Structure formats: C-alpha cells, structure tokens
Amino acid sequence: MKTTAPSLVRRGTMTRTHRPTLLALVPLCALLVGAPSALARAPAPAAKATATQAPVSDVVKAARPKGGEFFGLYLMDKKVGWLFTDLEVLPGQPARVKTTNQLVFKAMVGSRVSERMHDEERIYEAKPGGRLLSFVVKQTGDGGTQTLVGTATADGFQVVRKRPGRPDETLPKRPPTKERVEDADPPRVALLRKAKVTGFSLDGMDLESYGLSTTVEPEEQRTINGVQVKLGKAVTVSEKEKVPVVSYITQRGEMVLVDYGTTMQARKETEAVAKRLDLVEVFGLTRVVLPKPLPESARTVPGHVTLVVQGLPAKFQQQTYRQQFKPQADGSVEVTLSAAAPKARKPLPLKDPEGGENLKSTLVVESDAPAIRELAKQIVGTDKDAYRIAQKVNTWVYSNLEKDYGASADRATDVLSQKKGDCTEHSLLSVALLRAAGVPARRVDGVIYMMNQDGVPALYWHEWVEAFVGEWTQLDPTFNQVVADATHFAFGKEGNAEITPLIGALKVTAVK
Known part of the structure; x- marks a missing residue:
C-alpha cells in the first residue's frame, strides 16, 4: 500500500x-x-x-x-x-456556510x-437542515493529482473530474446526498x-x-x-x-x-x-517485531504457521478458510494461518456471493473504464475458468508493473497509465482487471512477514487480493503468488480505516 x-x-x-x-x-x-x-x-x-x-x-x-x-x-x-x-458564514442572502x-x-x-x-471546500445552505450545494476536492502528491468539482442539481450531484494531461471527465450523476450543514x-x-x-x-x-x-x-x-x-x-x-x-x-x-x-x-x-513535522520512517515505526523468524512451512503452498498474538480485539478474530483463532486464558489469541489452492473452481459467468459489491466499478477501481476492459480481454482471451483468469491477471500485473514506491496512484486507470507502483497499485489494478473480466474481487489489508536489511523478523503492513473463483482465494500480485502464502495475516478489506487502531497495539509473543 x-x-x-x-x-x-x-x-x-x-x-x-x-x-x-x-x-x-x-x-x-x-x-x-x-x-x-x-x-x-x-x-x-x-x-x-x-x-x-x-x-x-x-x-x-x-x-x-x-x-x-x-x-x-x-x-x-x-x-x-x-x-x-x-x-x-458567507455574506449575502440566502446565507451560505463554507x-x-x-x-x-x-x-x-x-x-x-x-x-x-x-x-476540500464545501458550501451548504446556512438554514437548519441546509443542503450540501457544492464541493471541490483537490488531491496532490503521493497517490496522484486530481480535482473533483461537485454541484447539486435537482435530482442529484454532477461531478467533474480534472486530471493533469487529460480532458475533463464528467462522471455519472451521483444520487442526491443526505448530508446536511449540521x-x-x-x-x-x-x-x-x-x-x-x-x-x-x-x-x-x-x-x-x-x-x-x-x-x-x-x-x-x-x-x-x-x-x-x-x-x-x-x-x-x-x-x-x-x-x-x-x-x-x-x-x-x-x-x-x-x-x-x-x-x-x-x-x-x-x-x-x-507544520513542523518529525519526518518519521514509518515502516520501522509500525512494524510488528517477531520473537523469531517464521518457519519454512509458512512459505510453502499448501502451508501454515501459528502465532500467539496480543492486542487483537475479538471483532478481528473471525474464523475464515485461511485464519483460525483460539482465545488463550491470558487474553491473547492463538491464530493459525494457512494457505492452499482453491478446490471449488467454476467457469464464468459468476455471481458475487456478497451481492455485487465485488463486481462494482467505482471511482477508484474503474473496472468499466475502456482501457481496463480492453486489457482484461487481452489477458483473459477466451478462457472461462475463473481461477485461471485470476492467475493470468496476477501474473500480468506482477510482470508489467515496475516496483516503485514513488509512483503512487489512487485510481486504476492511473496505475495502468504509469505501470509503476507498490503493493497498493498492484492490488488495485488486479482487482479492476478481475472485475472487468467478470471475476468478483476485492483488496485485502493486513500484514506480511519480511526480514529487511537490519535482519529483524517482523510483520509489515501490506495489501493483496482476494478473488471468488467458485470459492474465495487470495493472491499477491506484488510478489507473484497465485496463492498468497501463510505469511499473510489479514485484518480488513478495501483500505478500511477500521484496522488503523491495530497499529502499535499488536504484539506477537510466540511463533509455533
């Protein structure tokens, strides 16, 4: 990410x-x-x-x-x-709030x-329950540059997206928002x-x-x-x-x-x-140091590893096909992470088991963008096997994106245009291509095992991909893993801020 x-x-x-x-x-x-x-x-x-x-x-x-x-x-x-x-409060009548x-x-x-x-700038009616009338959102620096200009209409919100070197883009009209000045x-x-x-x-x-x-x-x-x-x-x-x-x-x-x-x-x-900042090195600050290196069994597929973790709230201890939890008497939890190739493989067309969210084109994923759809067709060809399609997408993204942290992009079309990025770009483009090909997919946020130059075994924050191919399976296009190995410990989906409080709170006390 x-x-x-x-x-x-x-x-x-x-x-x-x-x-x-x-x-x-x-x-x-x-x-x-x-x-x-x-x-x-x-x-x-x-x-x-x-x-x-x-x-x-x-x-x-x-x-x-x-x-x-x-x-x-x-x-x-x-x-x-x-x-x-x-x-x-802006001058004039009727009154407005900015x-x-x-x-x-x-x-x-x-x-x-x-x-x-x-x-961001937003303009509202100043009266009780005043409507949101317009907004301007400007994003620059890491993640890319864009400006979103939104204006309320009688039946919704019209938004124009502006990006350097590209023509202005009028987005599909958004439904009316319930946001009010309060x-x-x-x-x-x-x-x-x-x-x-x-x-x-x-x-x-x-x-x-x-x-x-x-x-x-x-x-x-x-x-x-x-x-x-x-x-x-x-x-x-x-x-x-x-x-x-x-x-x-x-x-x-x-x-x-x-x-x-x-x-x-x-x-x-x-x-x-x-405005006087510390300029912190975040990887070292936020990593979870391990008491010893993970065993080789964590890197094989099929493979597994067991950790004893402190500071993981119960809501994150949900049993899944990859993660099994056992609460311990001292308040810690034993989690067994496992990885295996999917057994239930189905052909297209596939329904999203979660109602369609994992096939949806969004402002970020952009799976309906012509360039994304055309590339998905080229990668997939005539293949209808959902898992083979996921493998092809994973391999294409790994092989065609340069590993470059400084080339960040928040939107799939920008990732495709620059063909550079870190794990966030790899995962975002993979999800966009999979959805364009008809395979339900989403991004997964969590930690992955690595040992950097200082030789300290640790878990670092990472993002990878989960696809539904007849059953859910996880892939990591950053490291070209068509099955994400058992060193991947997932906490949330789609960059959800819900997992942020885990930073600095997690501690691994044992590796088994």
Whole structure:
C-alpha cells in the first residue's frame, strides 16, 4: 500500500514498493480527508454567524474560534502531518456556510519522502437542515493529482473530474446526498444540543454517502499546556470507518484534542508548530517485531504457521478458510494461518456471493473504464475458468508493473497509465482487471512477514487480493503468488480505516 493514503502513508494507506505496505494510514488518511467523516470533519471550527433574517443552523450557533484551527497529526506520538479546518458564514442572502479542510501527510518510507495533500471546500445552505450545494476536492502528491468539482442539481450531484494531461471527465450523476450543514461539525452540534446527533457524509475519496453518529459523554478534566481544563467530550463514528473518534472541546468552543483510537491523535497547535513535522520512517515505526523468524512451512503452498498474538480485539478474530483463532486464558489469541489452492473452481459467468459489491466499478477501481476492459480481454482471451483468469491477471500485473514506491496512484486507470507502483497499485489494478473480466474481487489489508536489511523478523503492513473463483482465494500480485502464502495475516478489506487502531497495539509473543 502506500502512504498517505490505509498503507501507512497514502490515501489511506501507506505502503512501499517491494517493501510491505502500511495500509492503515491510508484508511486513516482517507478518514482524515474524507467528507465530514471522523477526524477531518470532526474538528471543523467555524466563525460566529452574523445576524440574519432567516433562522440559521446549530452548526453556525456553536461556539468556535474565528479563522479556523490548526492541528498536528501524531502517529504513535510521532508527528506525521497537519490538519487545518474552518467553517464560516458567507455574506449575502440566502446565507451560505463554507467549510475548509486541509490535510498534509508526510513521512519517510525507507529512504524516500512520501507526501500527500488533500484539500476540500464545501458550501451548504446556512438554514437548519441546509443542503450540501457544492464541493471541490483537490488531491496532490503521493497517490496522484486530481480535482473533483461537485454541484447539486435537482435530482442529484454532477461531478467533474480534472486530471493533469487529460480532458475533463464528467462522471455519472451521483444520487442526491443526505448530508446536511449540521454534518459539517457533528461534535460541536451534539455538545450544543447536549444530545446524540445522526447524519450523513459524502466521502471526499469515493463520493459515496455514509452514516454518521455522534454521542455526548461526560466532561473530562485534562491538562492542556500545563493547565487543568474541563473539556466537553463527543464521540463520532462513521459507517465507513467504524472507528470511534473522540473530540475534546473547551467551553469556548476550541477543539484541543482528537483521539483516533489509540494510534492517531490530532493536537491543536499554532500554524507554525503544526507544520513542523518529525519526518518519521514509518515502516520501522509500525512494524510488528517477531520473537523469531517464521518457519519454512509458512512459505510453502499448501502451508501454515501459528502465532500467539496480543492486542487483537475479538471483532478481528473471525474464523475464515485461511485464519483460525483460539482465545488463550491470558487474553491473547492463538491464530493459525494457512494457505492452499482453491478446490471449488467454476467457469464464468459468476455471481458475487456478497451481492455485487465485488463486481462494482467505482471511482477508484474503474473496472468499466475502456482501457481496463480492453486489457482484461487481452489477458483473459477466451478462457472461462475463473481461477485461471485470476492467475493470468496476477501474473500480468506482477510482470508489467515496475516496483516503485514513488509512483503512487489512487485510481486504476492511473496505475495502468504509469505501470509503476507498490503493493497498493498492484492490488488495485488486479482487482479492476478481475472485475472487468467478470471475476468478483476485492483488496485485502493486513500484514506480511519480511526480514529487511537490519535482519529483524517482523510483520509489515501490506495489501493483496482476494478473488471468488467458485470459492474465495487470495493472491499477491506484488510478489507473484497465485496463492498468497501463510505469511499473510489479514485484518480488513478495501483500505478500511477500521484496522488503523491495530497499529502499535499488536504484539506477537510466540511463533509455533
């Protein structure tokens, strides 16, 4: 995966090239920069509204500093980026509200510097329940450059995508969004009302809408800059990320701290301090060191390995065809990872066992793009065996993509155009080609065993592929494994930020 965006430093993910991927930051970054989703939108500060003839939303009435707020972004107490948020009432009638969110994520990946910038502006009606009227989303740096310009219409949202060196592209019209102006800053609205609030977020990464829920918890005493302060506390959960994001706000409406699980934190700082970064080397920071190397049985197919793991919540301990869990008396869990070629192989056409999501063309996967569809036909030929098709795609991607961390891309057509990338690009293009060929497929996020130049056996964040060929099977196009071996330990799918809190929390105490 890559950085800045689930994948540690890449759109949500951070990754490397032939090195393992740090997925969690992308999901994480995706969360930070996605619409009013969790961290990025939670601390949206706003200027006080001026008097208007018409009623205004509670999001305007809520106290907040004028001119916006800067936050330093910390991963495991190391600063890896900064965030700026603002909310203001625009002059004129009828009144409008503009929100601004800027995210910069910067870190070392091996000897390279990876940087991702994500800027958003949104315009809403200022009245209670005011609609989202327009947005501009700009993404630059690691992951590629693009601008999305969205405008509300009577029956939905029209979005134009702009990319350097390409003609502007009018995307298929999006359905109407349920996002309202209160969704721009749910923590402050909830604290103002002293009640739970629910809403929706049009995500700035995939342009899909997700539910939001924010609850108010008892006030807490915290030491801020050496002073004891009573802080309001609100917890926001997005239907997309599913990770509780806790916002701490002063009585004057200043958001001073945001906790993203136990791994990531946003701390209010001056602009100068917020932009002063640590330039952390993320692979070494986030890897899971092993007590000893994995046995050779983990690298063969069929093969297996057993680990004893601490810090893995029960919701990640789901029994699958590759992973079996046994809780231990001390709170740890024994997990046996296994790998074997699929036994149930079926011909096309295939139905997606999950209802169609794994055959869907999206803003990122782009399996309906003409270039993707044409390449899929060339690779597959007349073959109808789903597993052979998956093998062909896996081998083509491995053979034709240069292993280059610095050539990150967030969209399948960009990956195909540049033919470079790390595990995120390999997985993304593979999934797009498989879906275009009619094989249900999705990306898998987790860790993989590697021993780098320092000789320390460890698990590193990585992304690979899962395809349905009559039964589910996993492949790794980055390493040309038509069956991903048992060194792959999966936690989530599609760069989901839900797994981000695992970074820094996992510990392997035994290898069997």
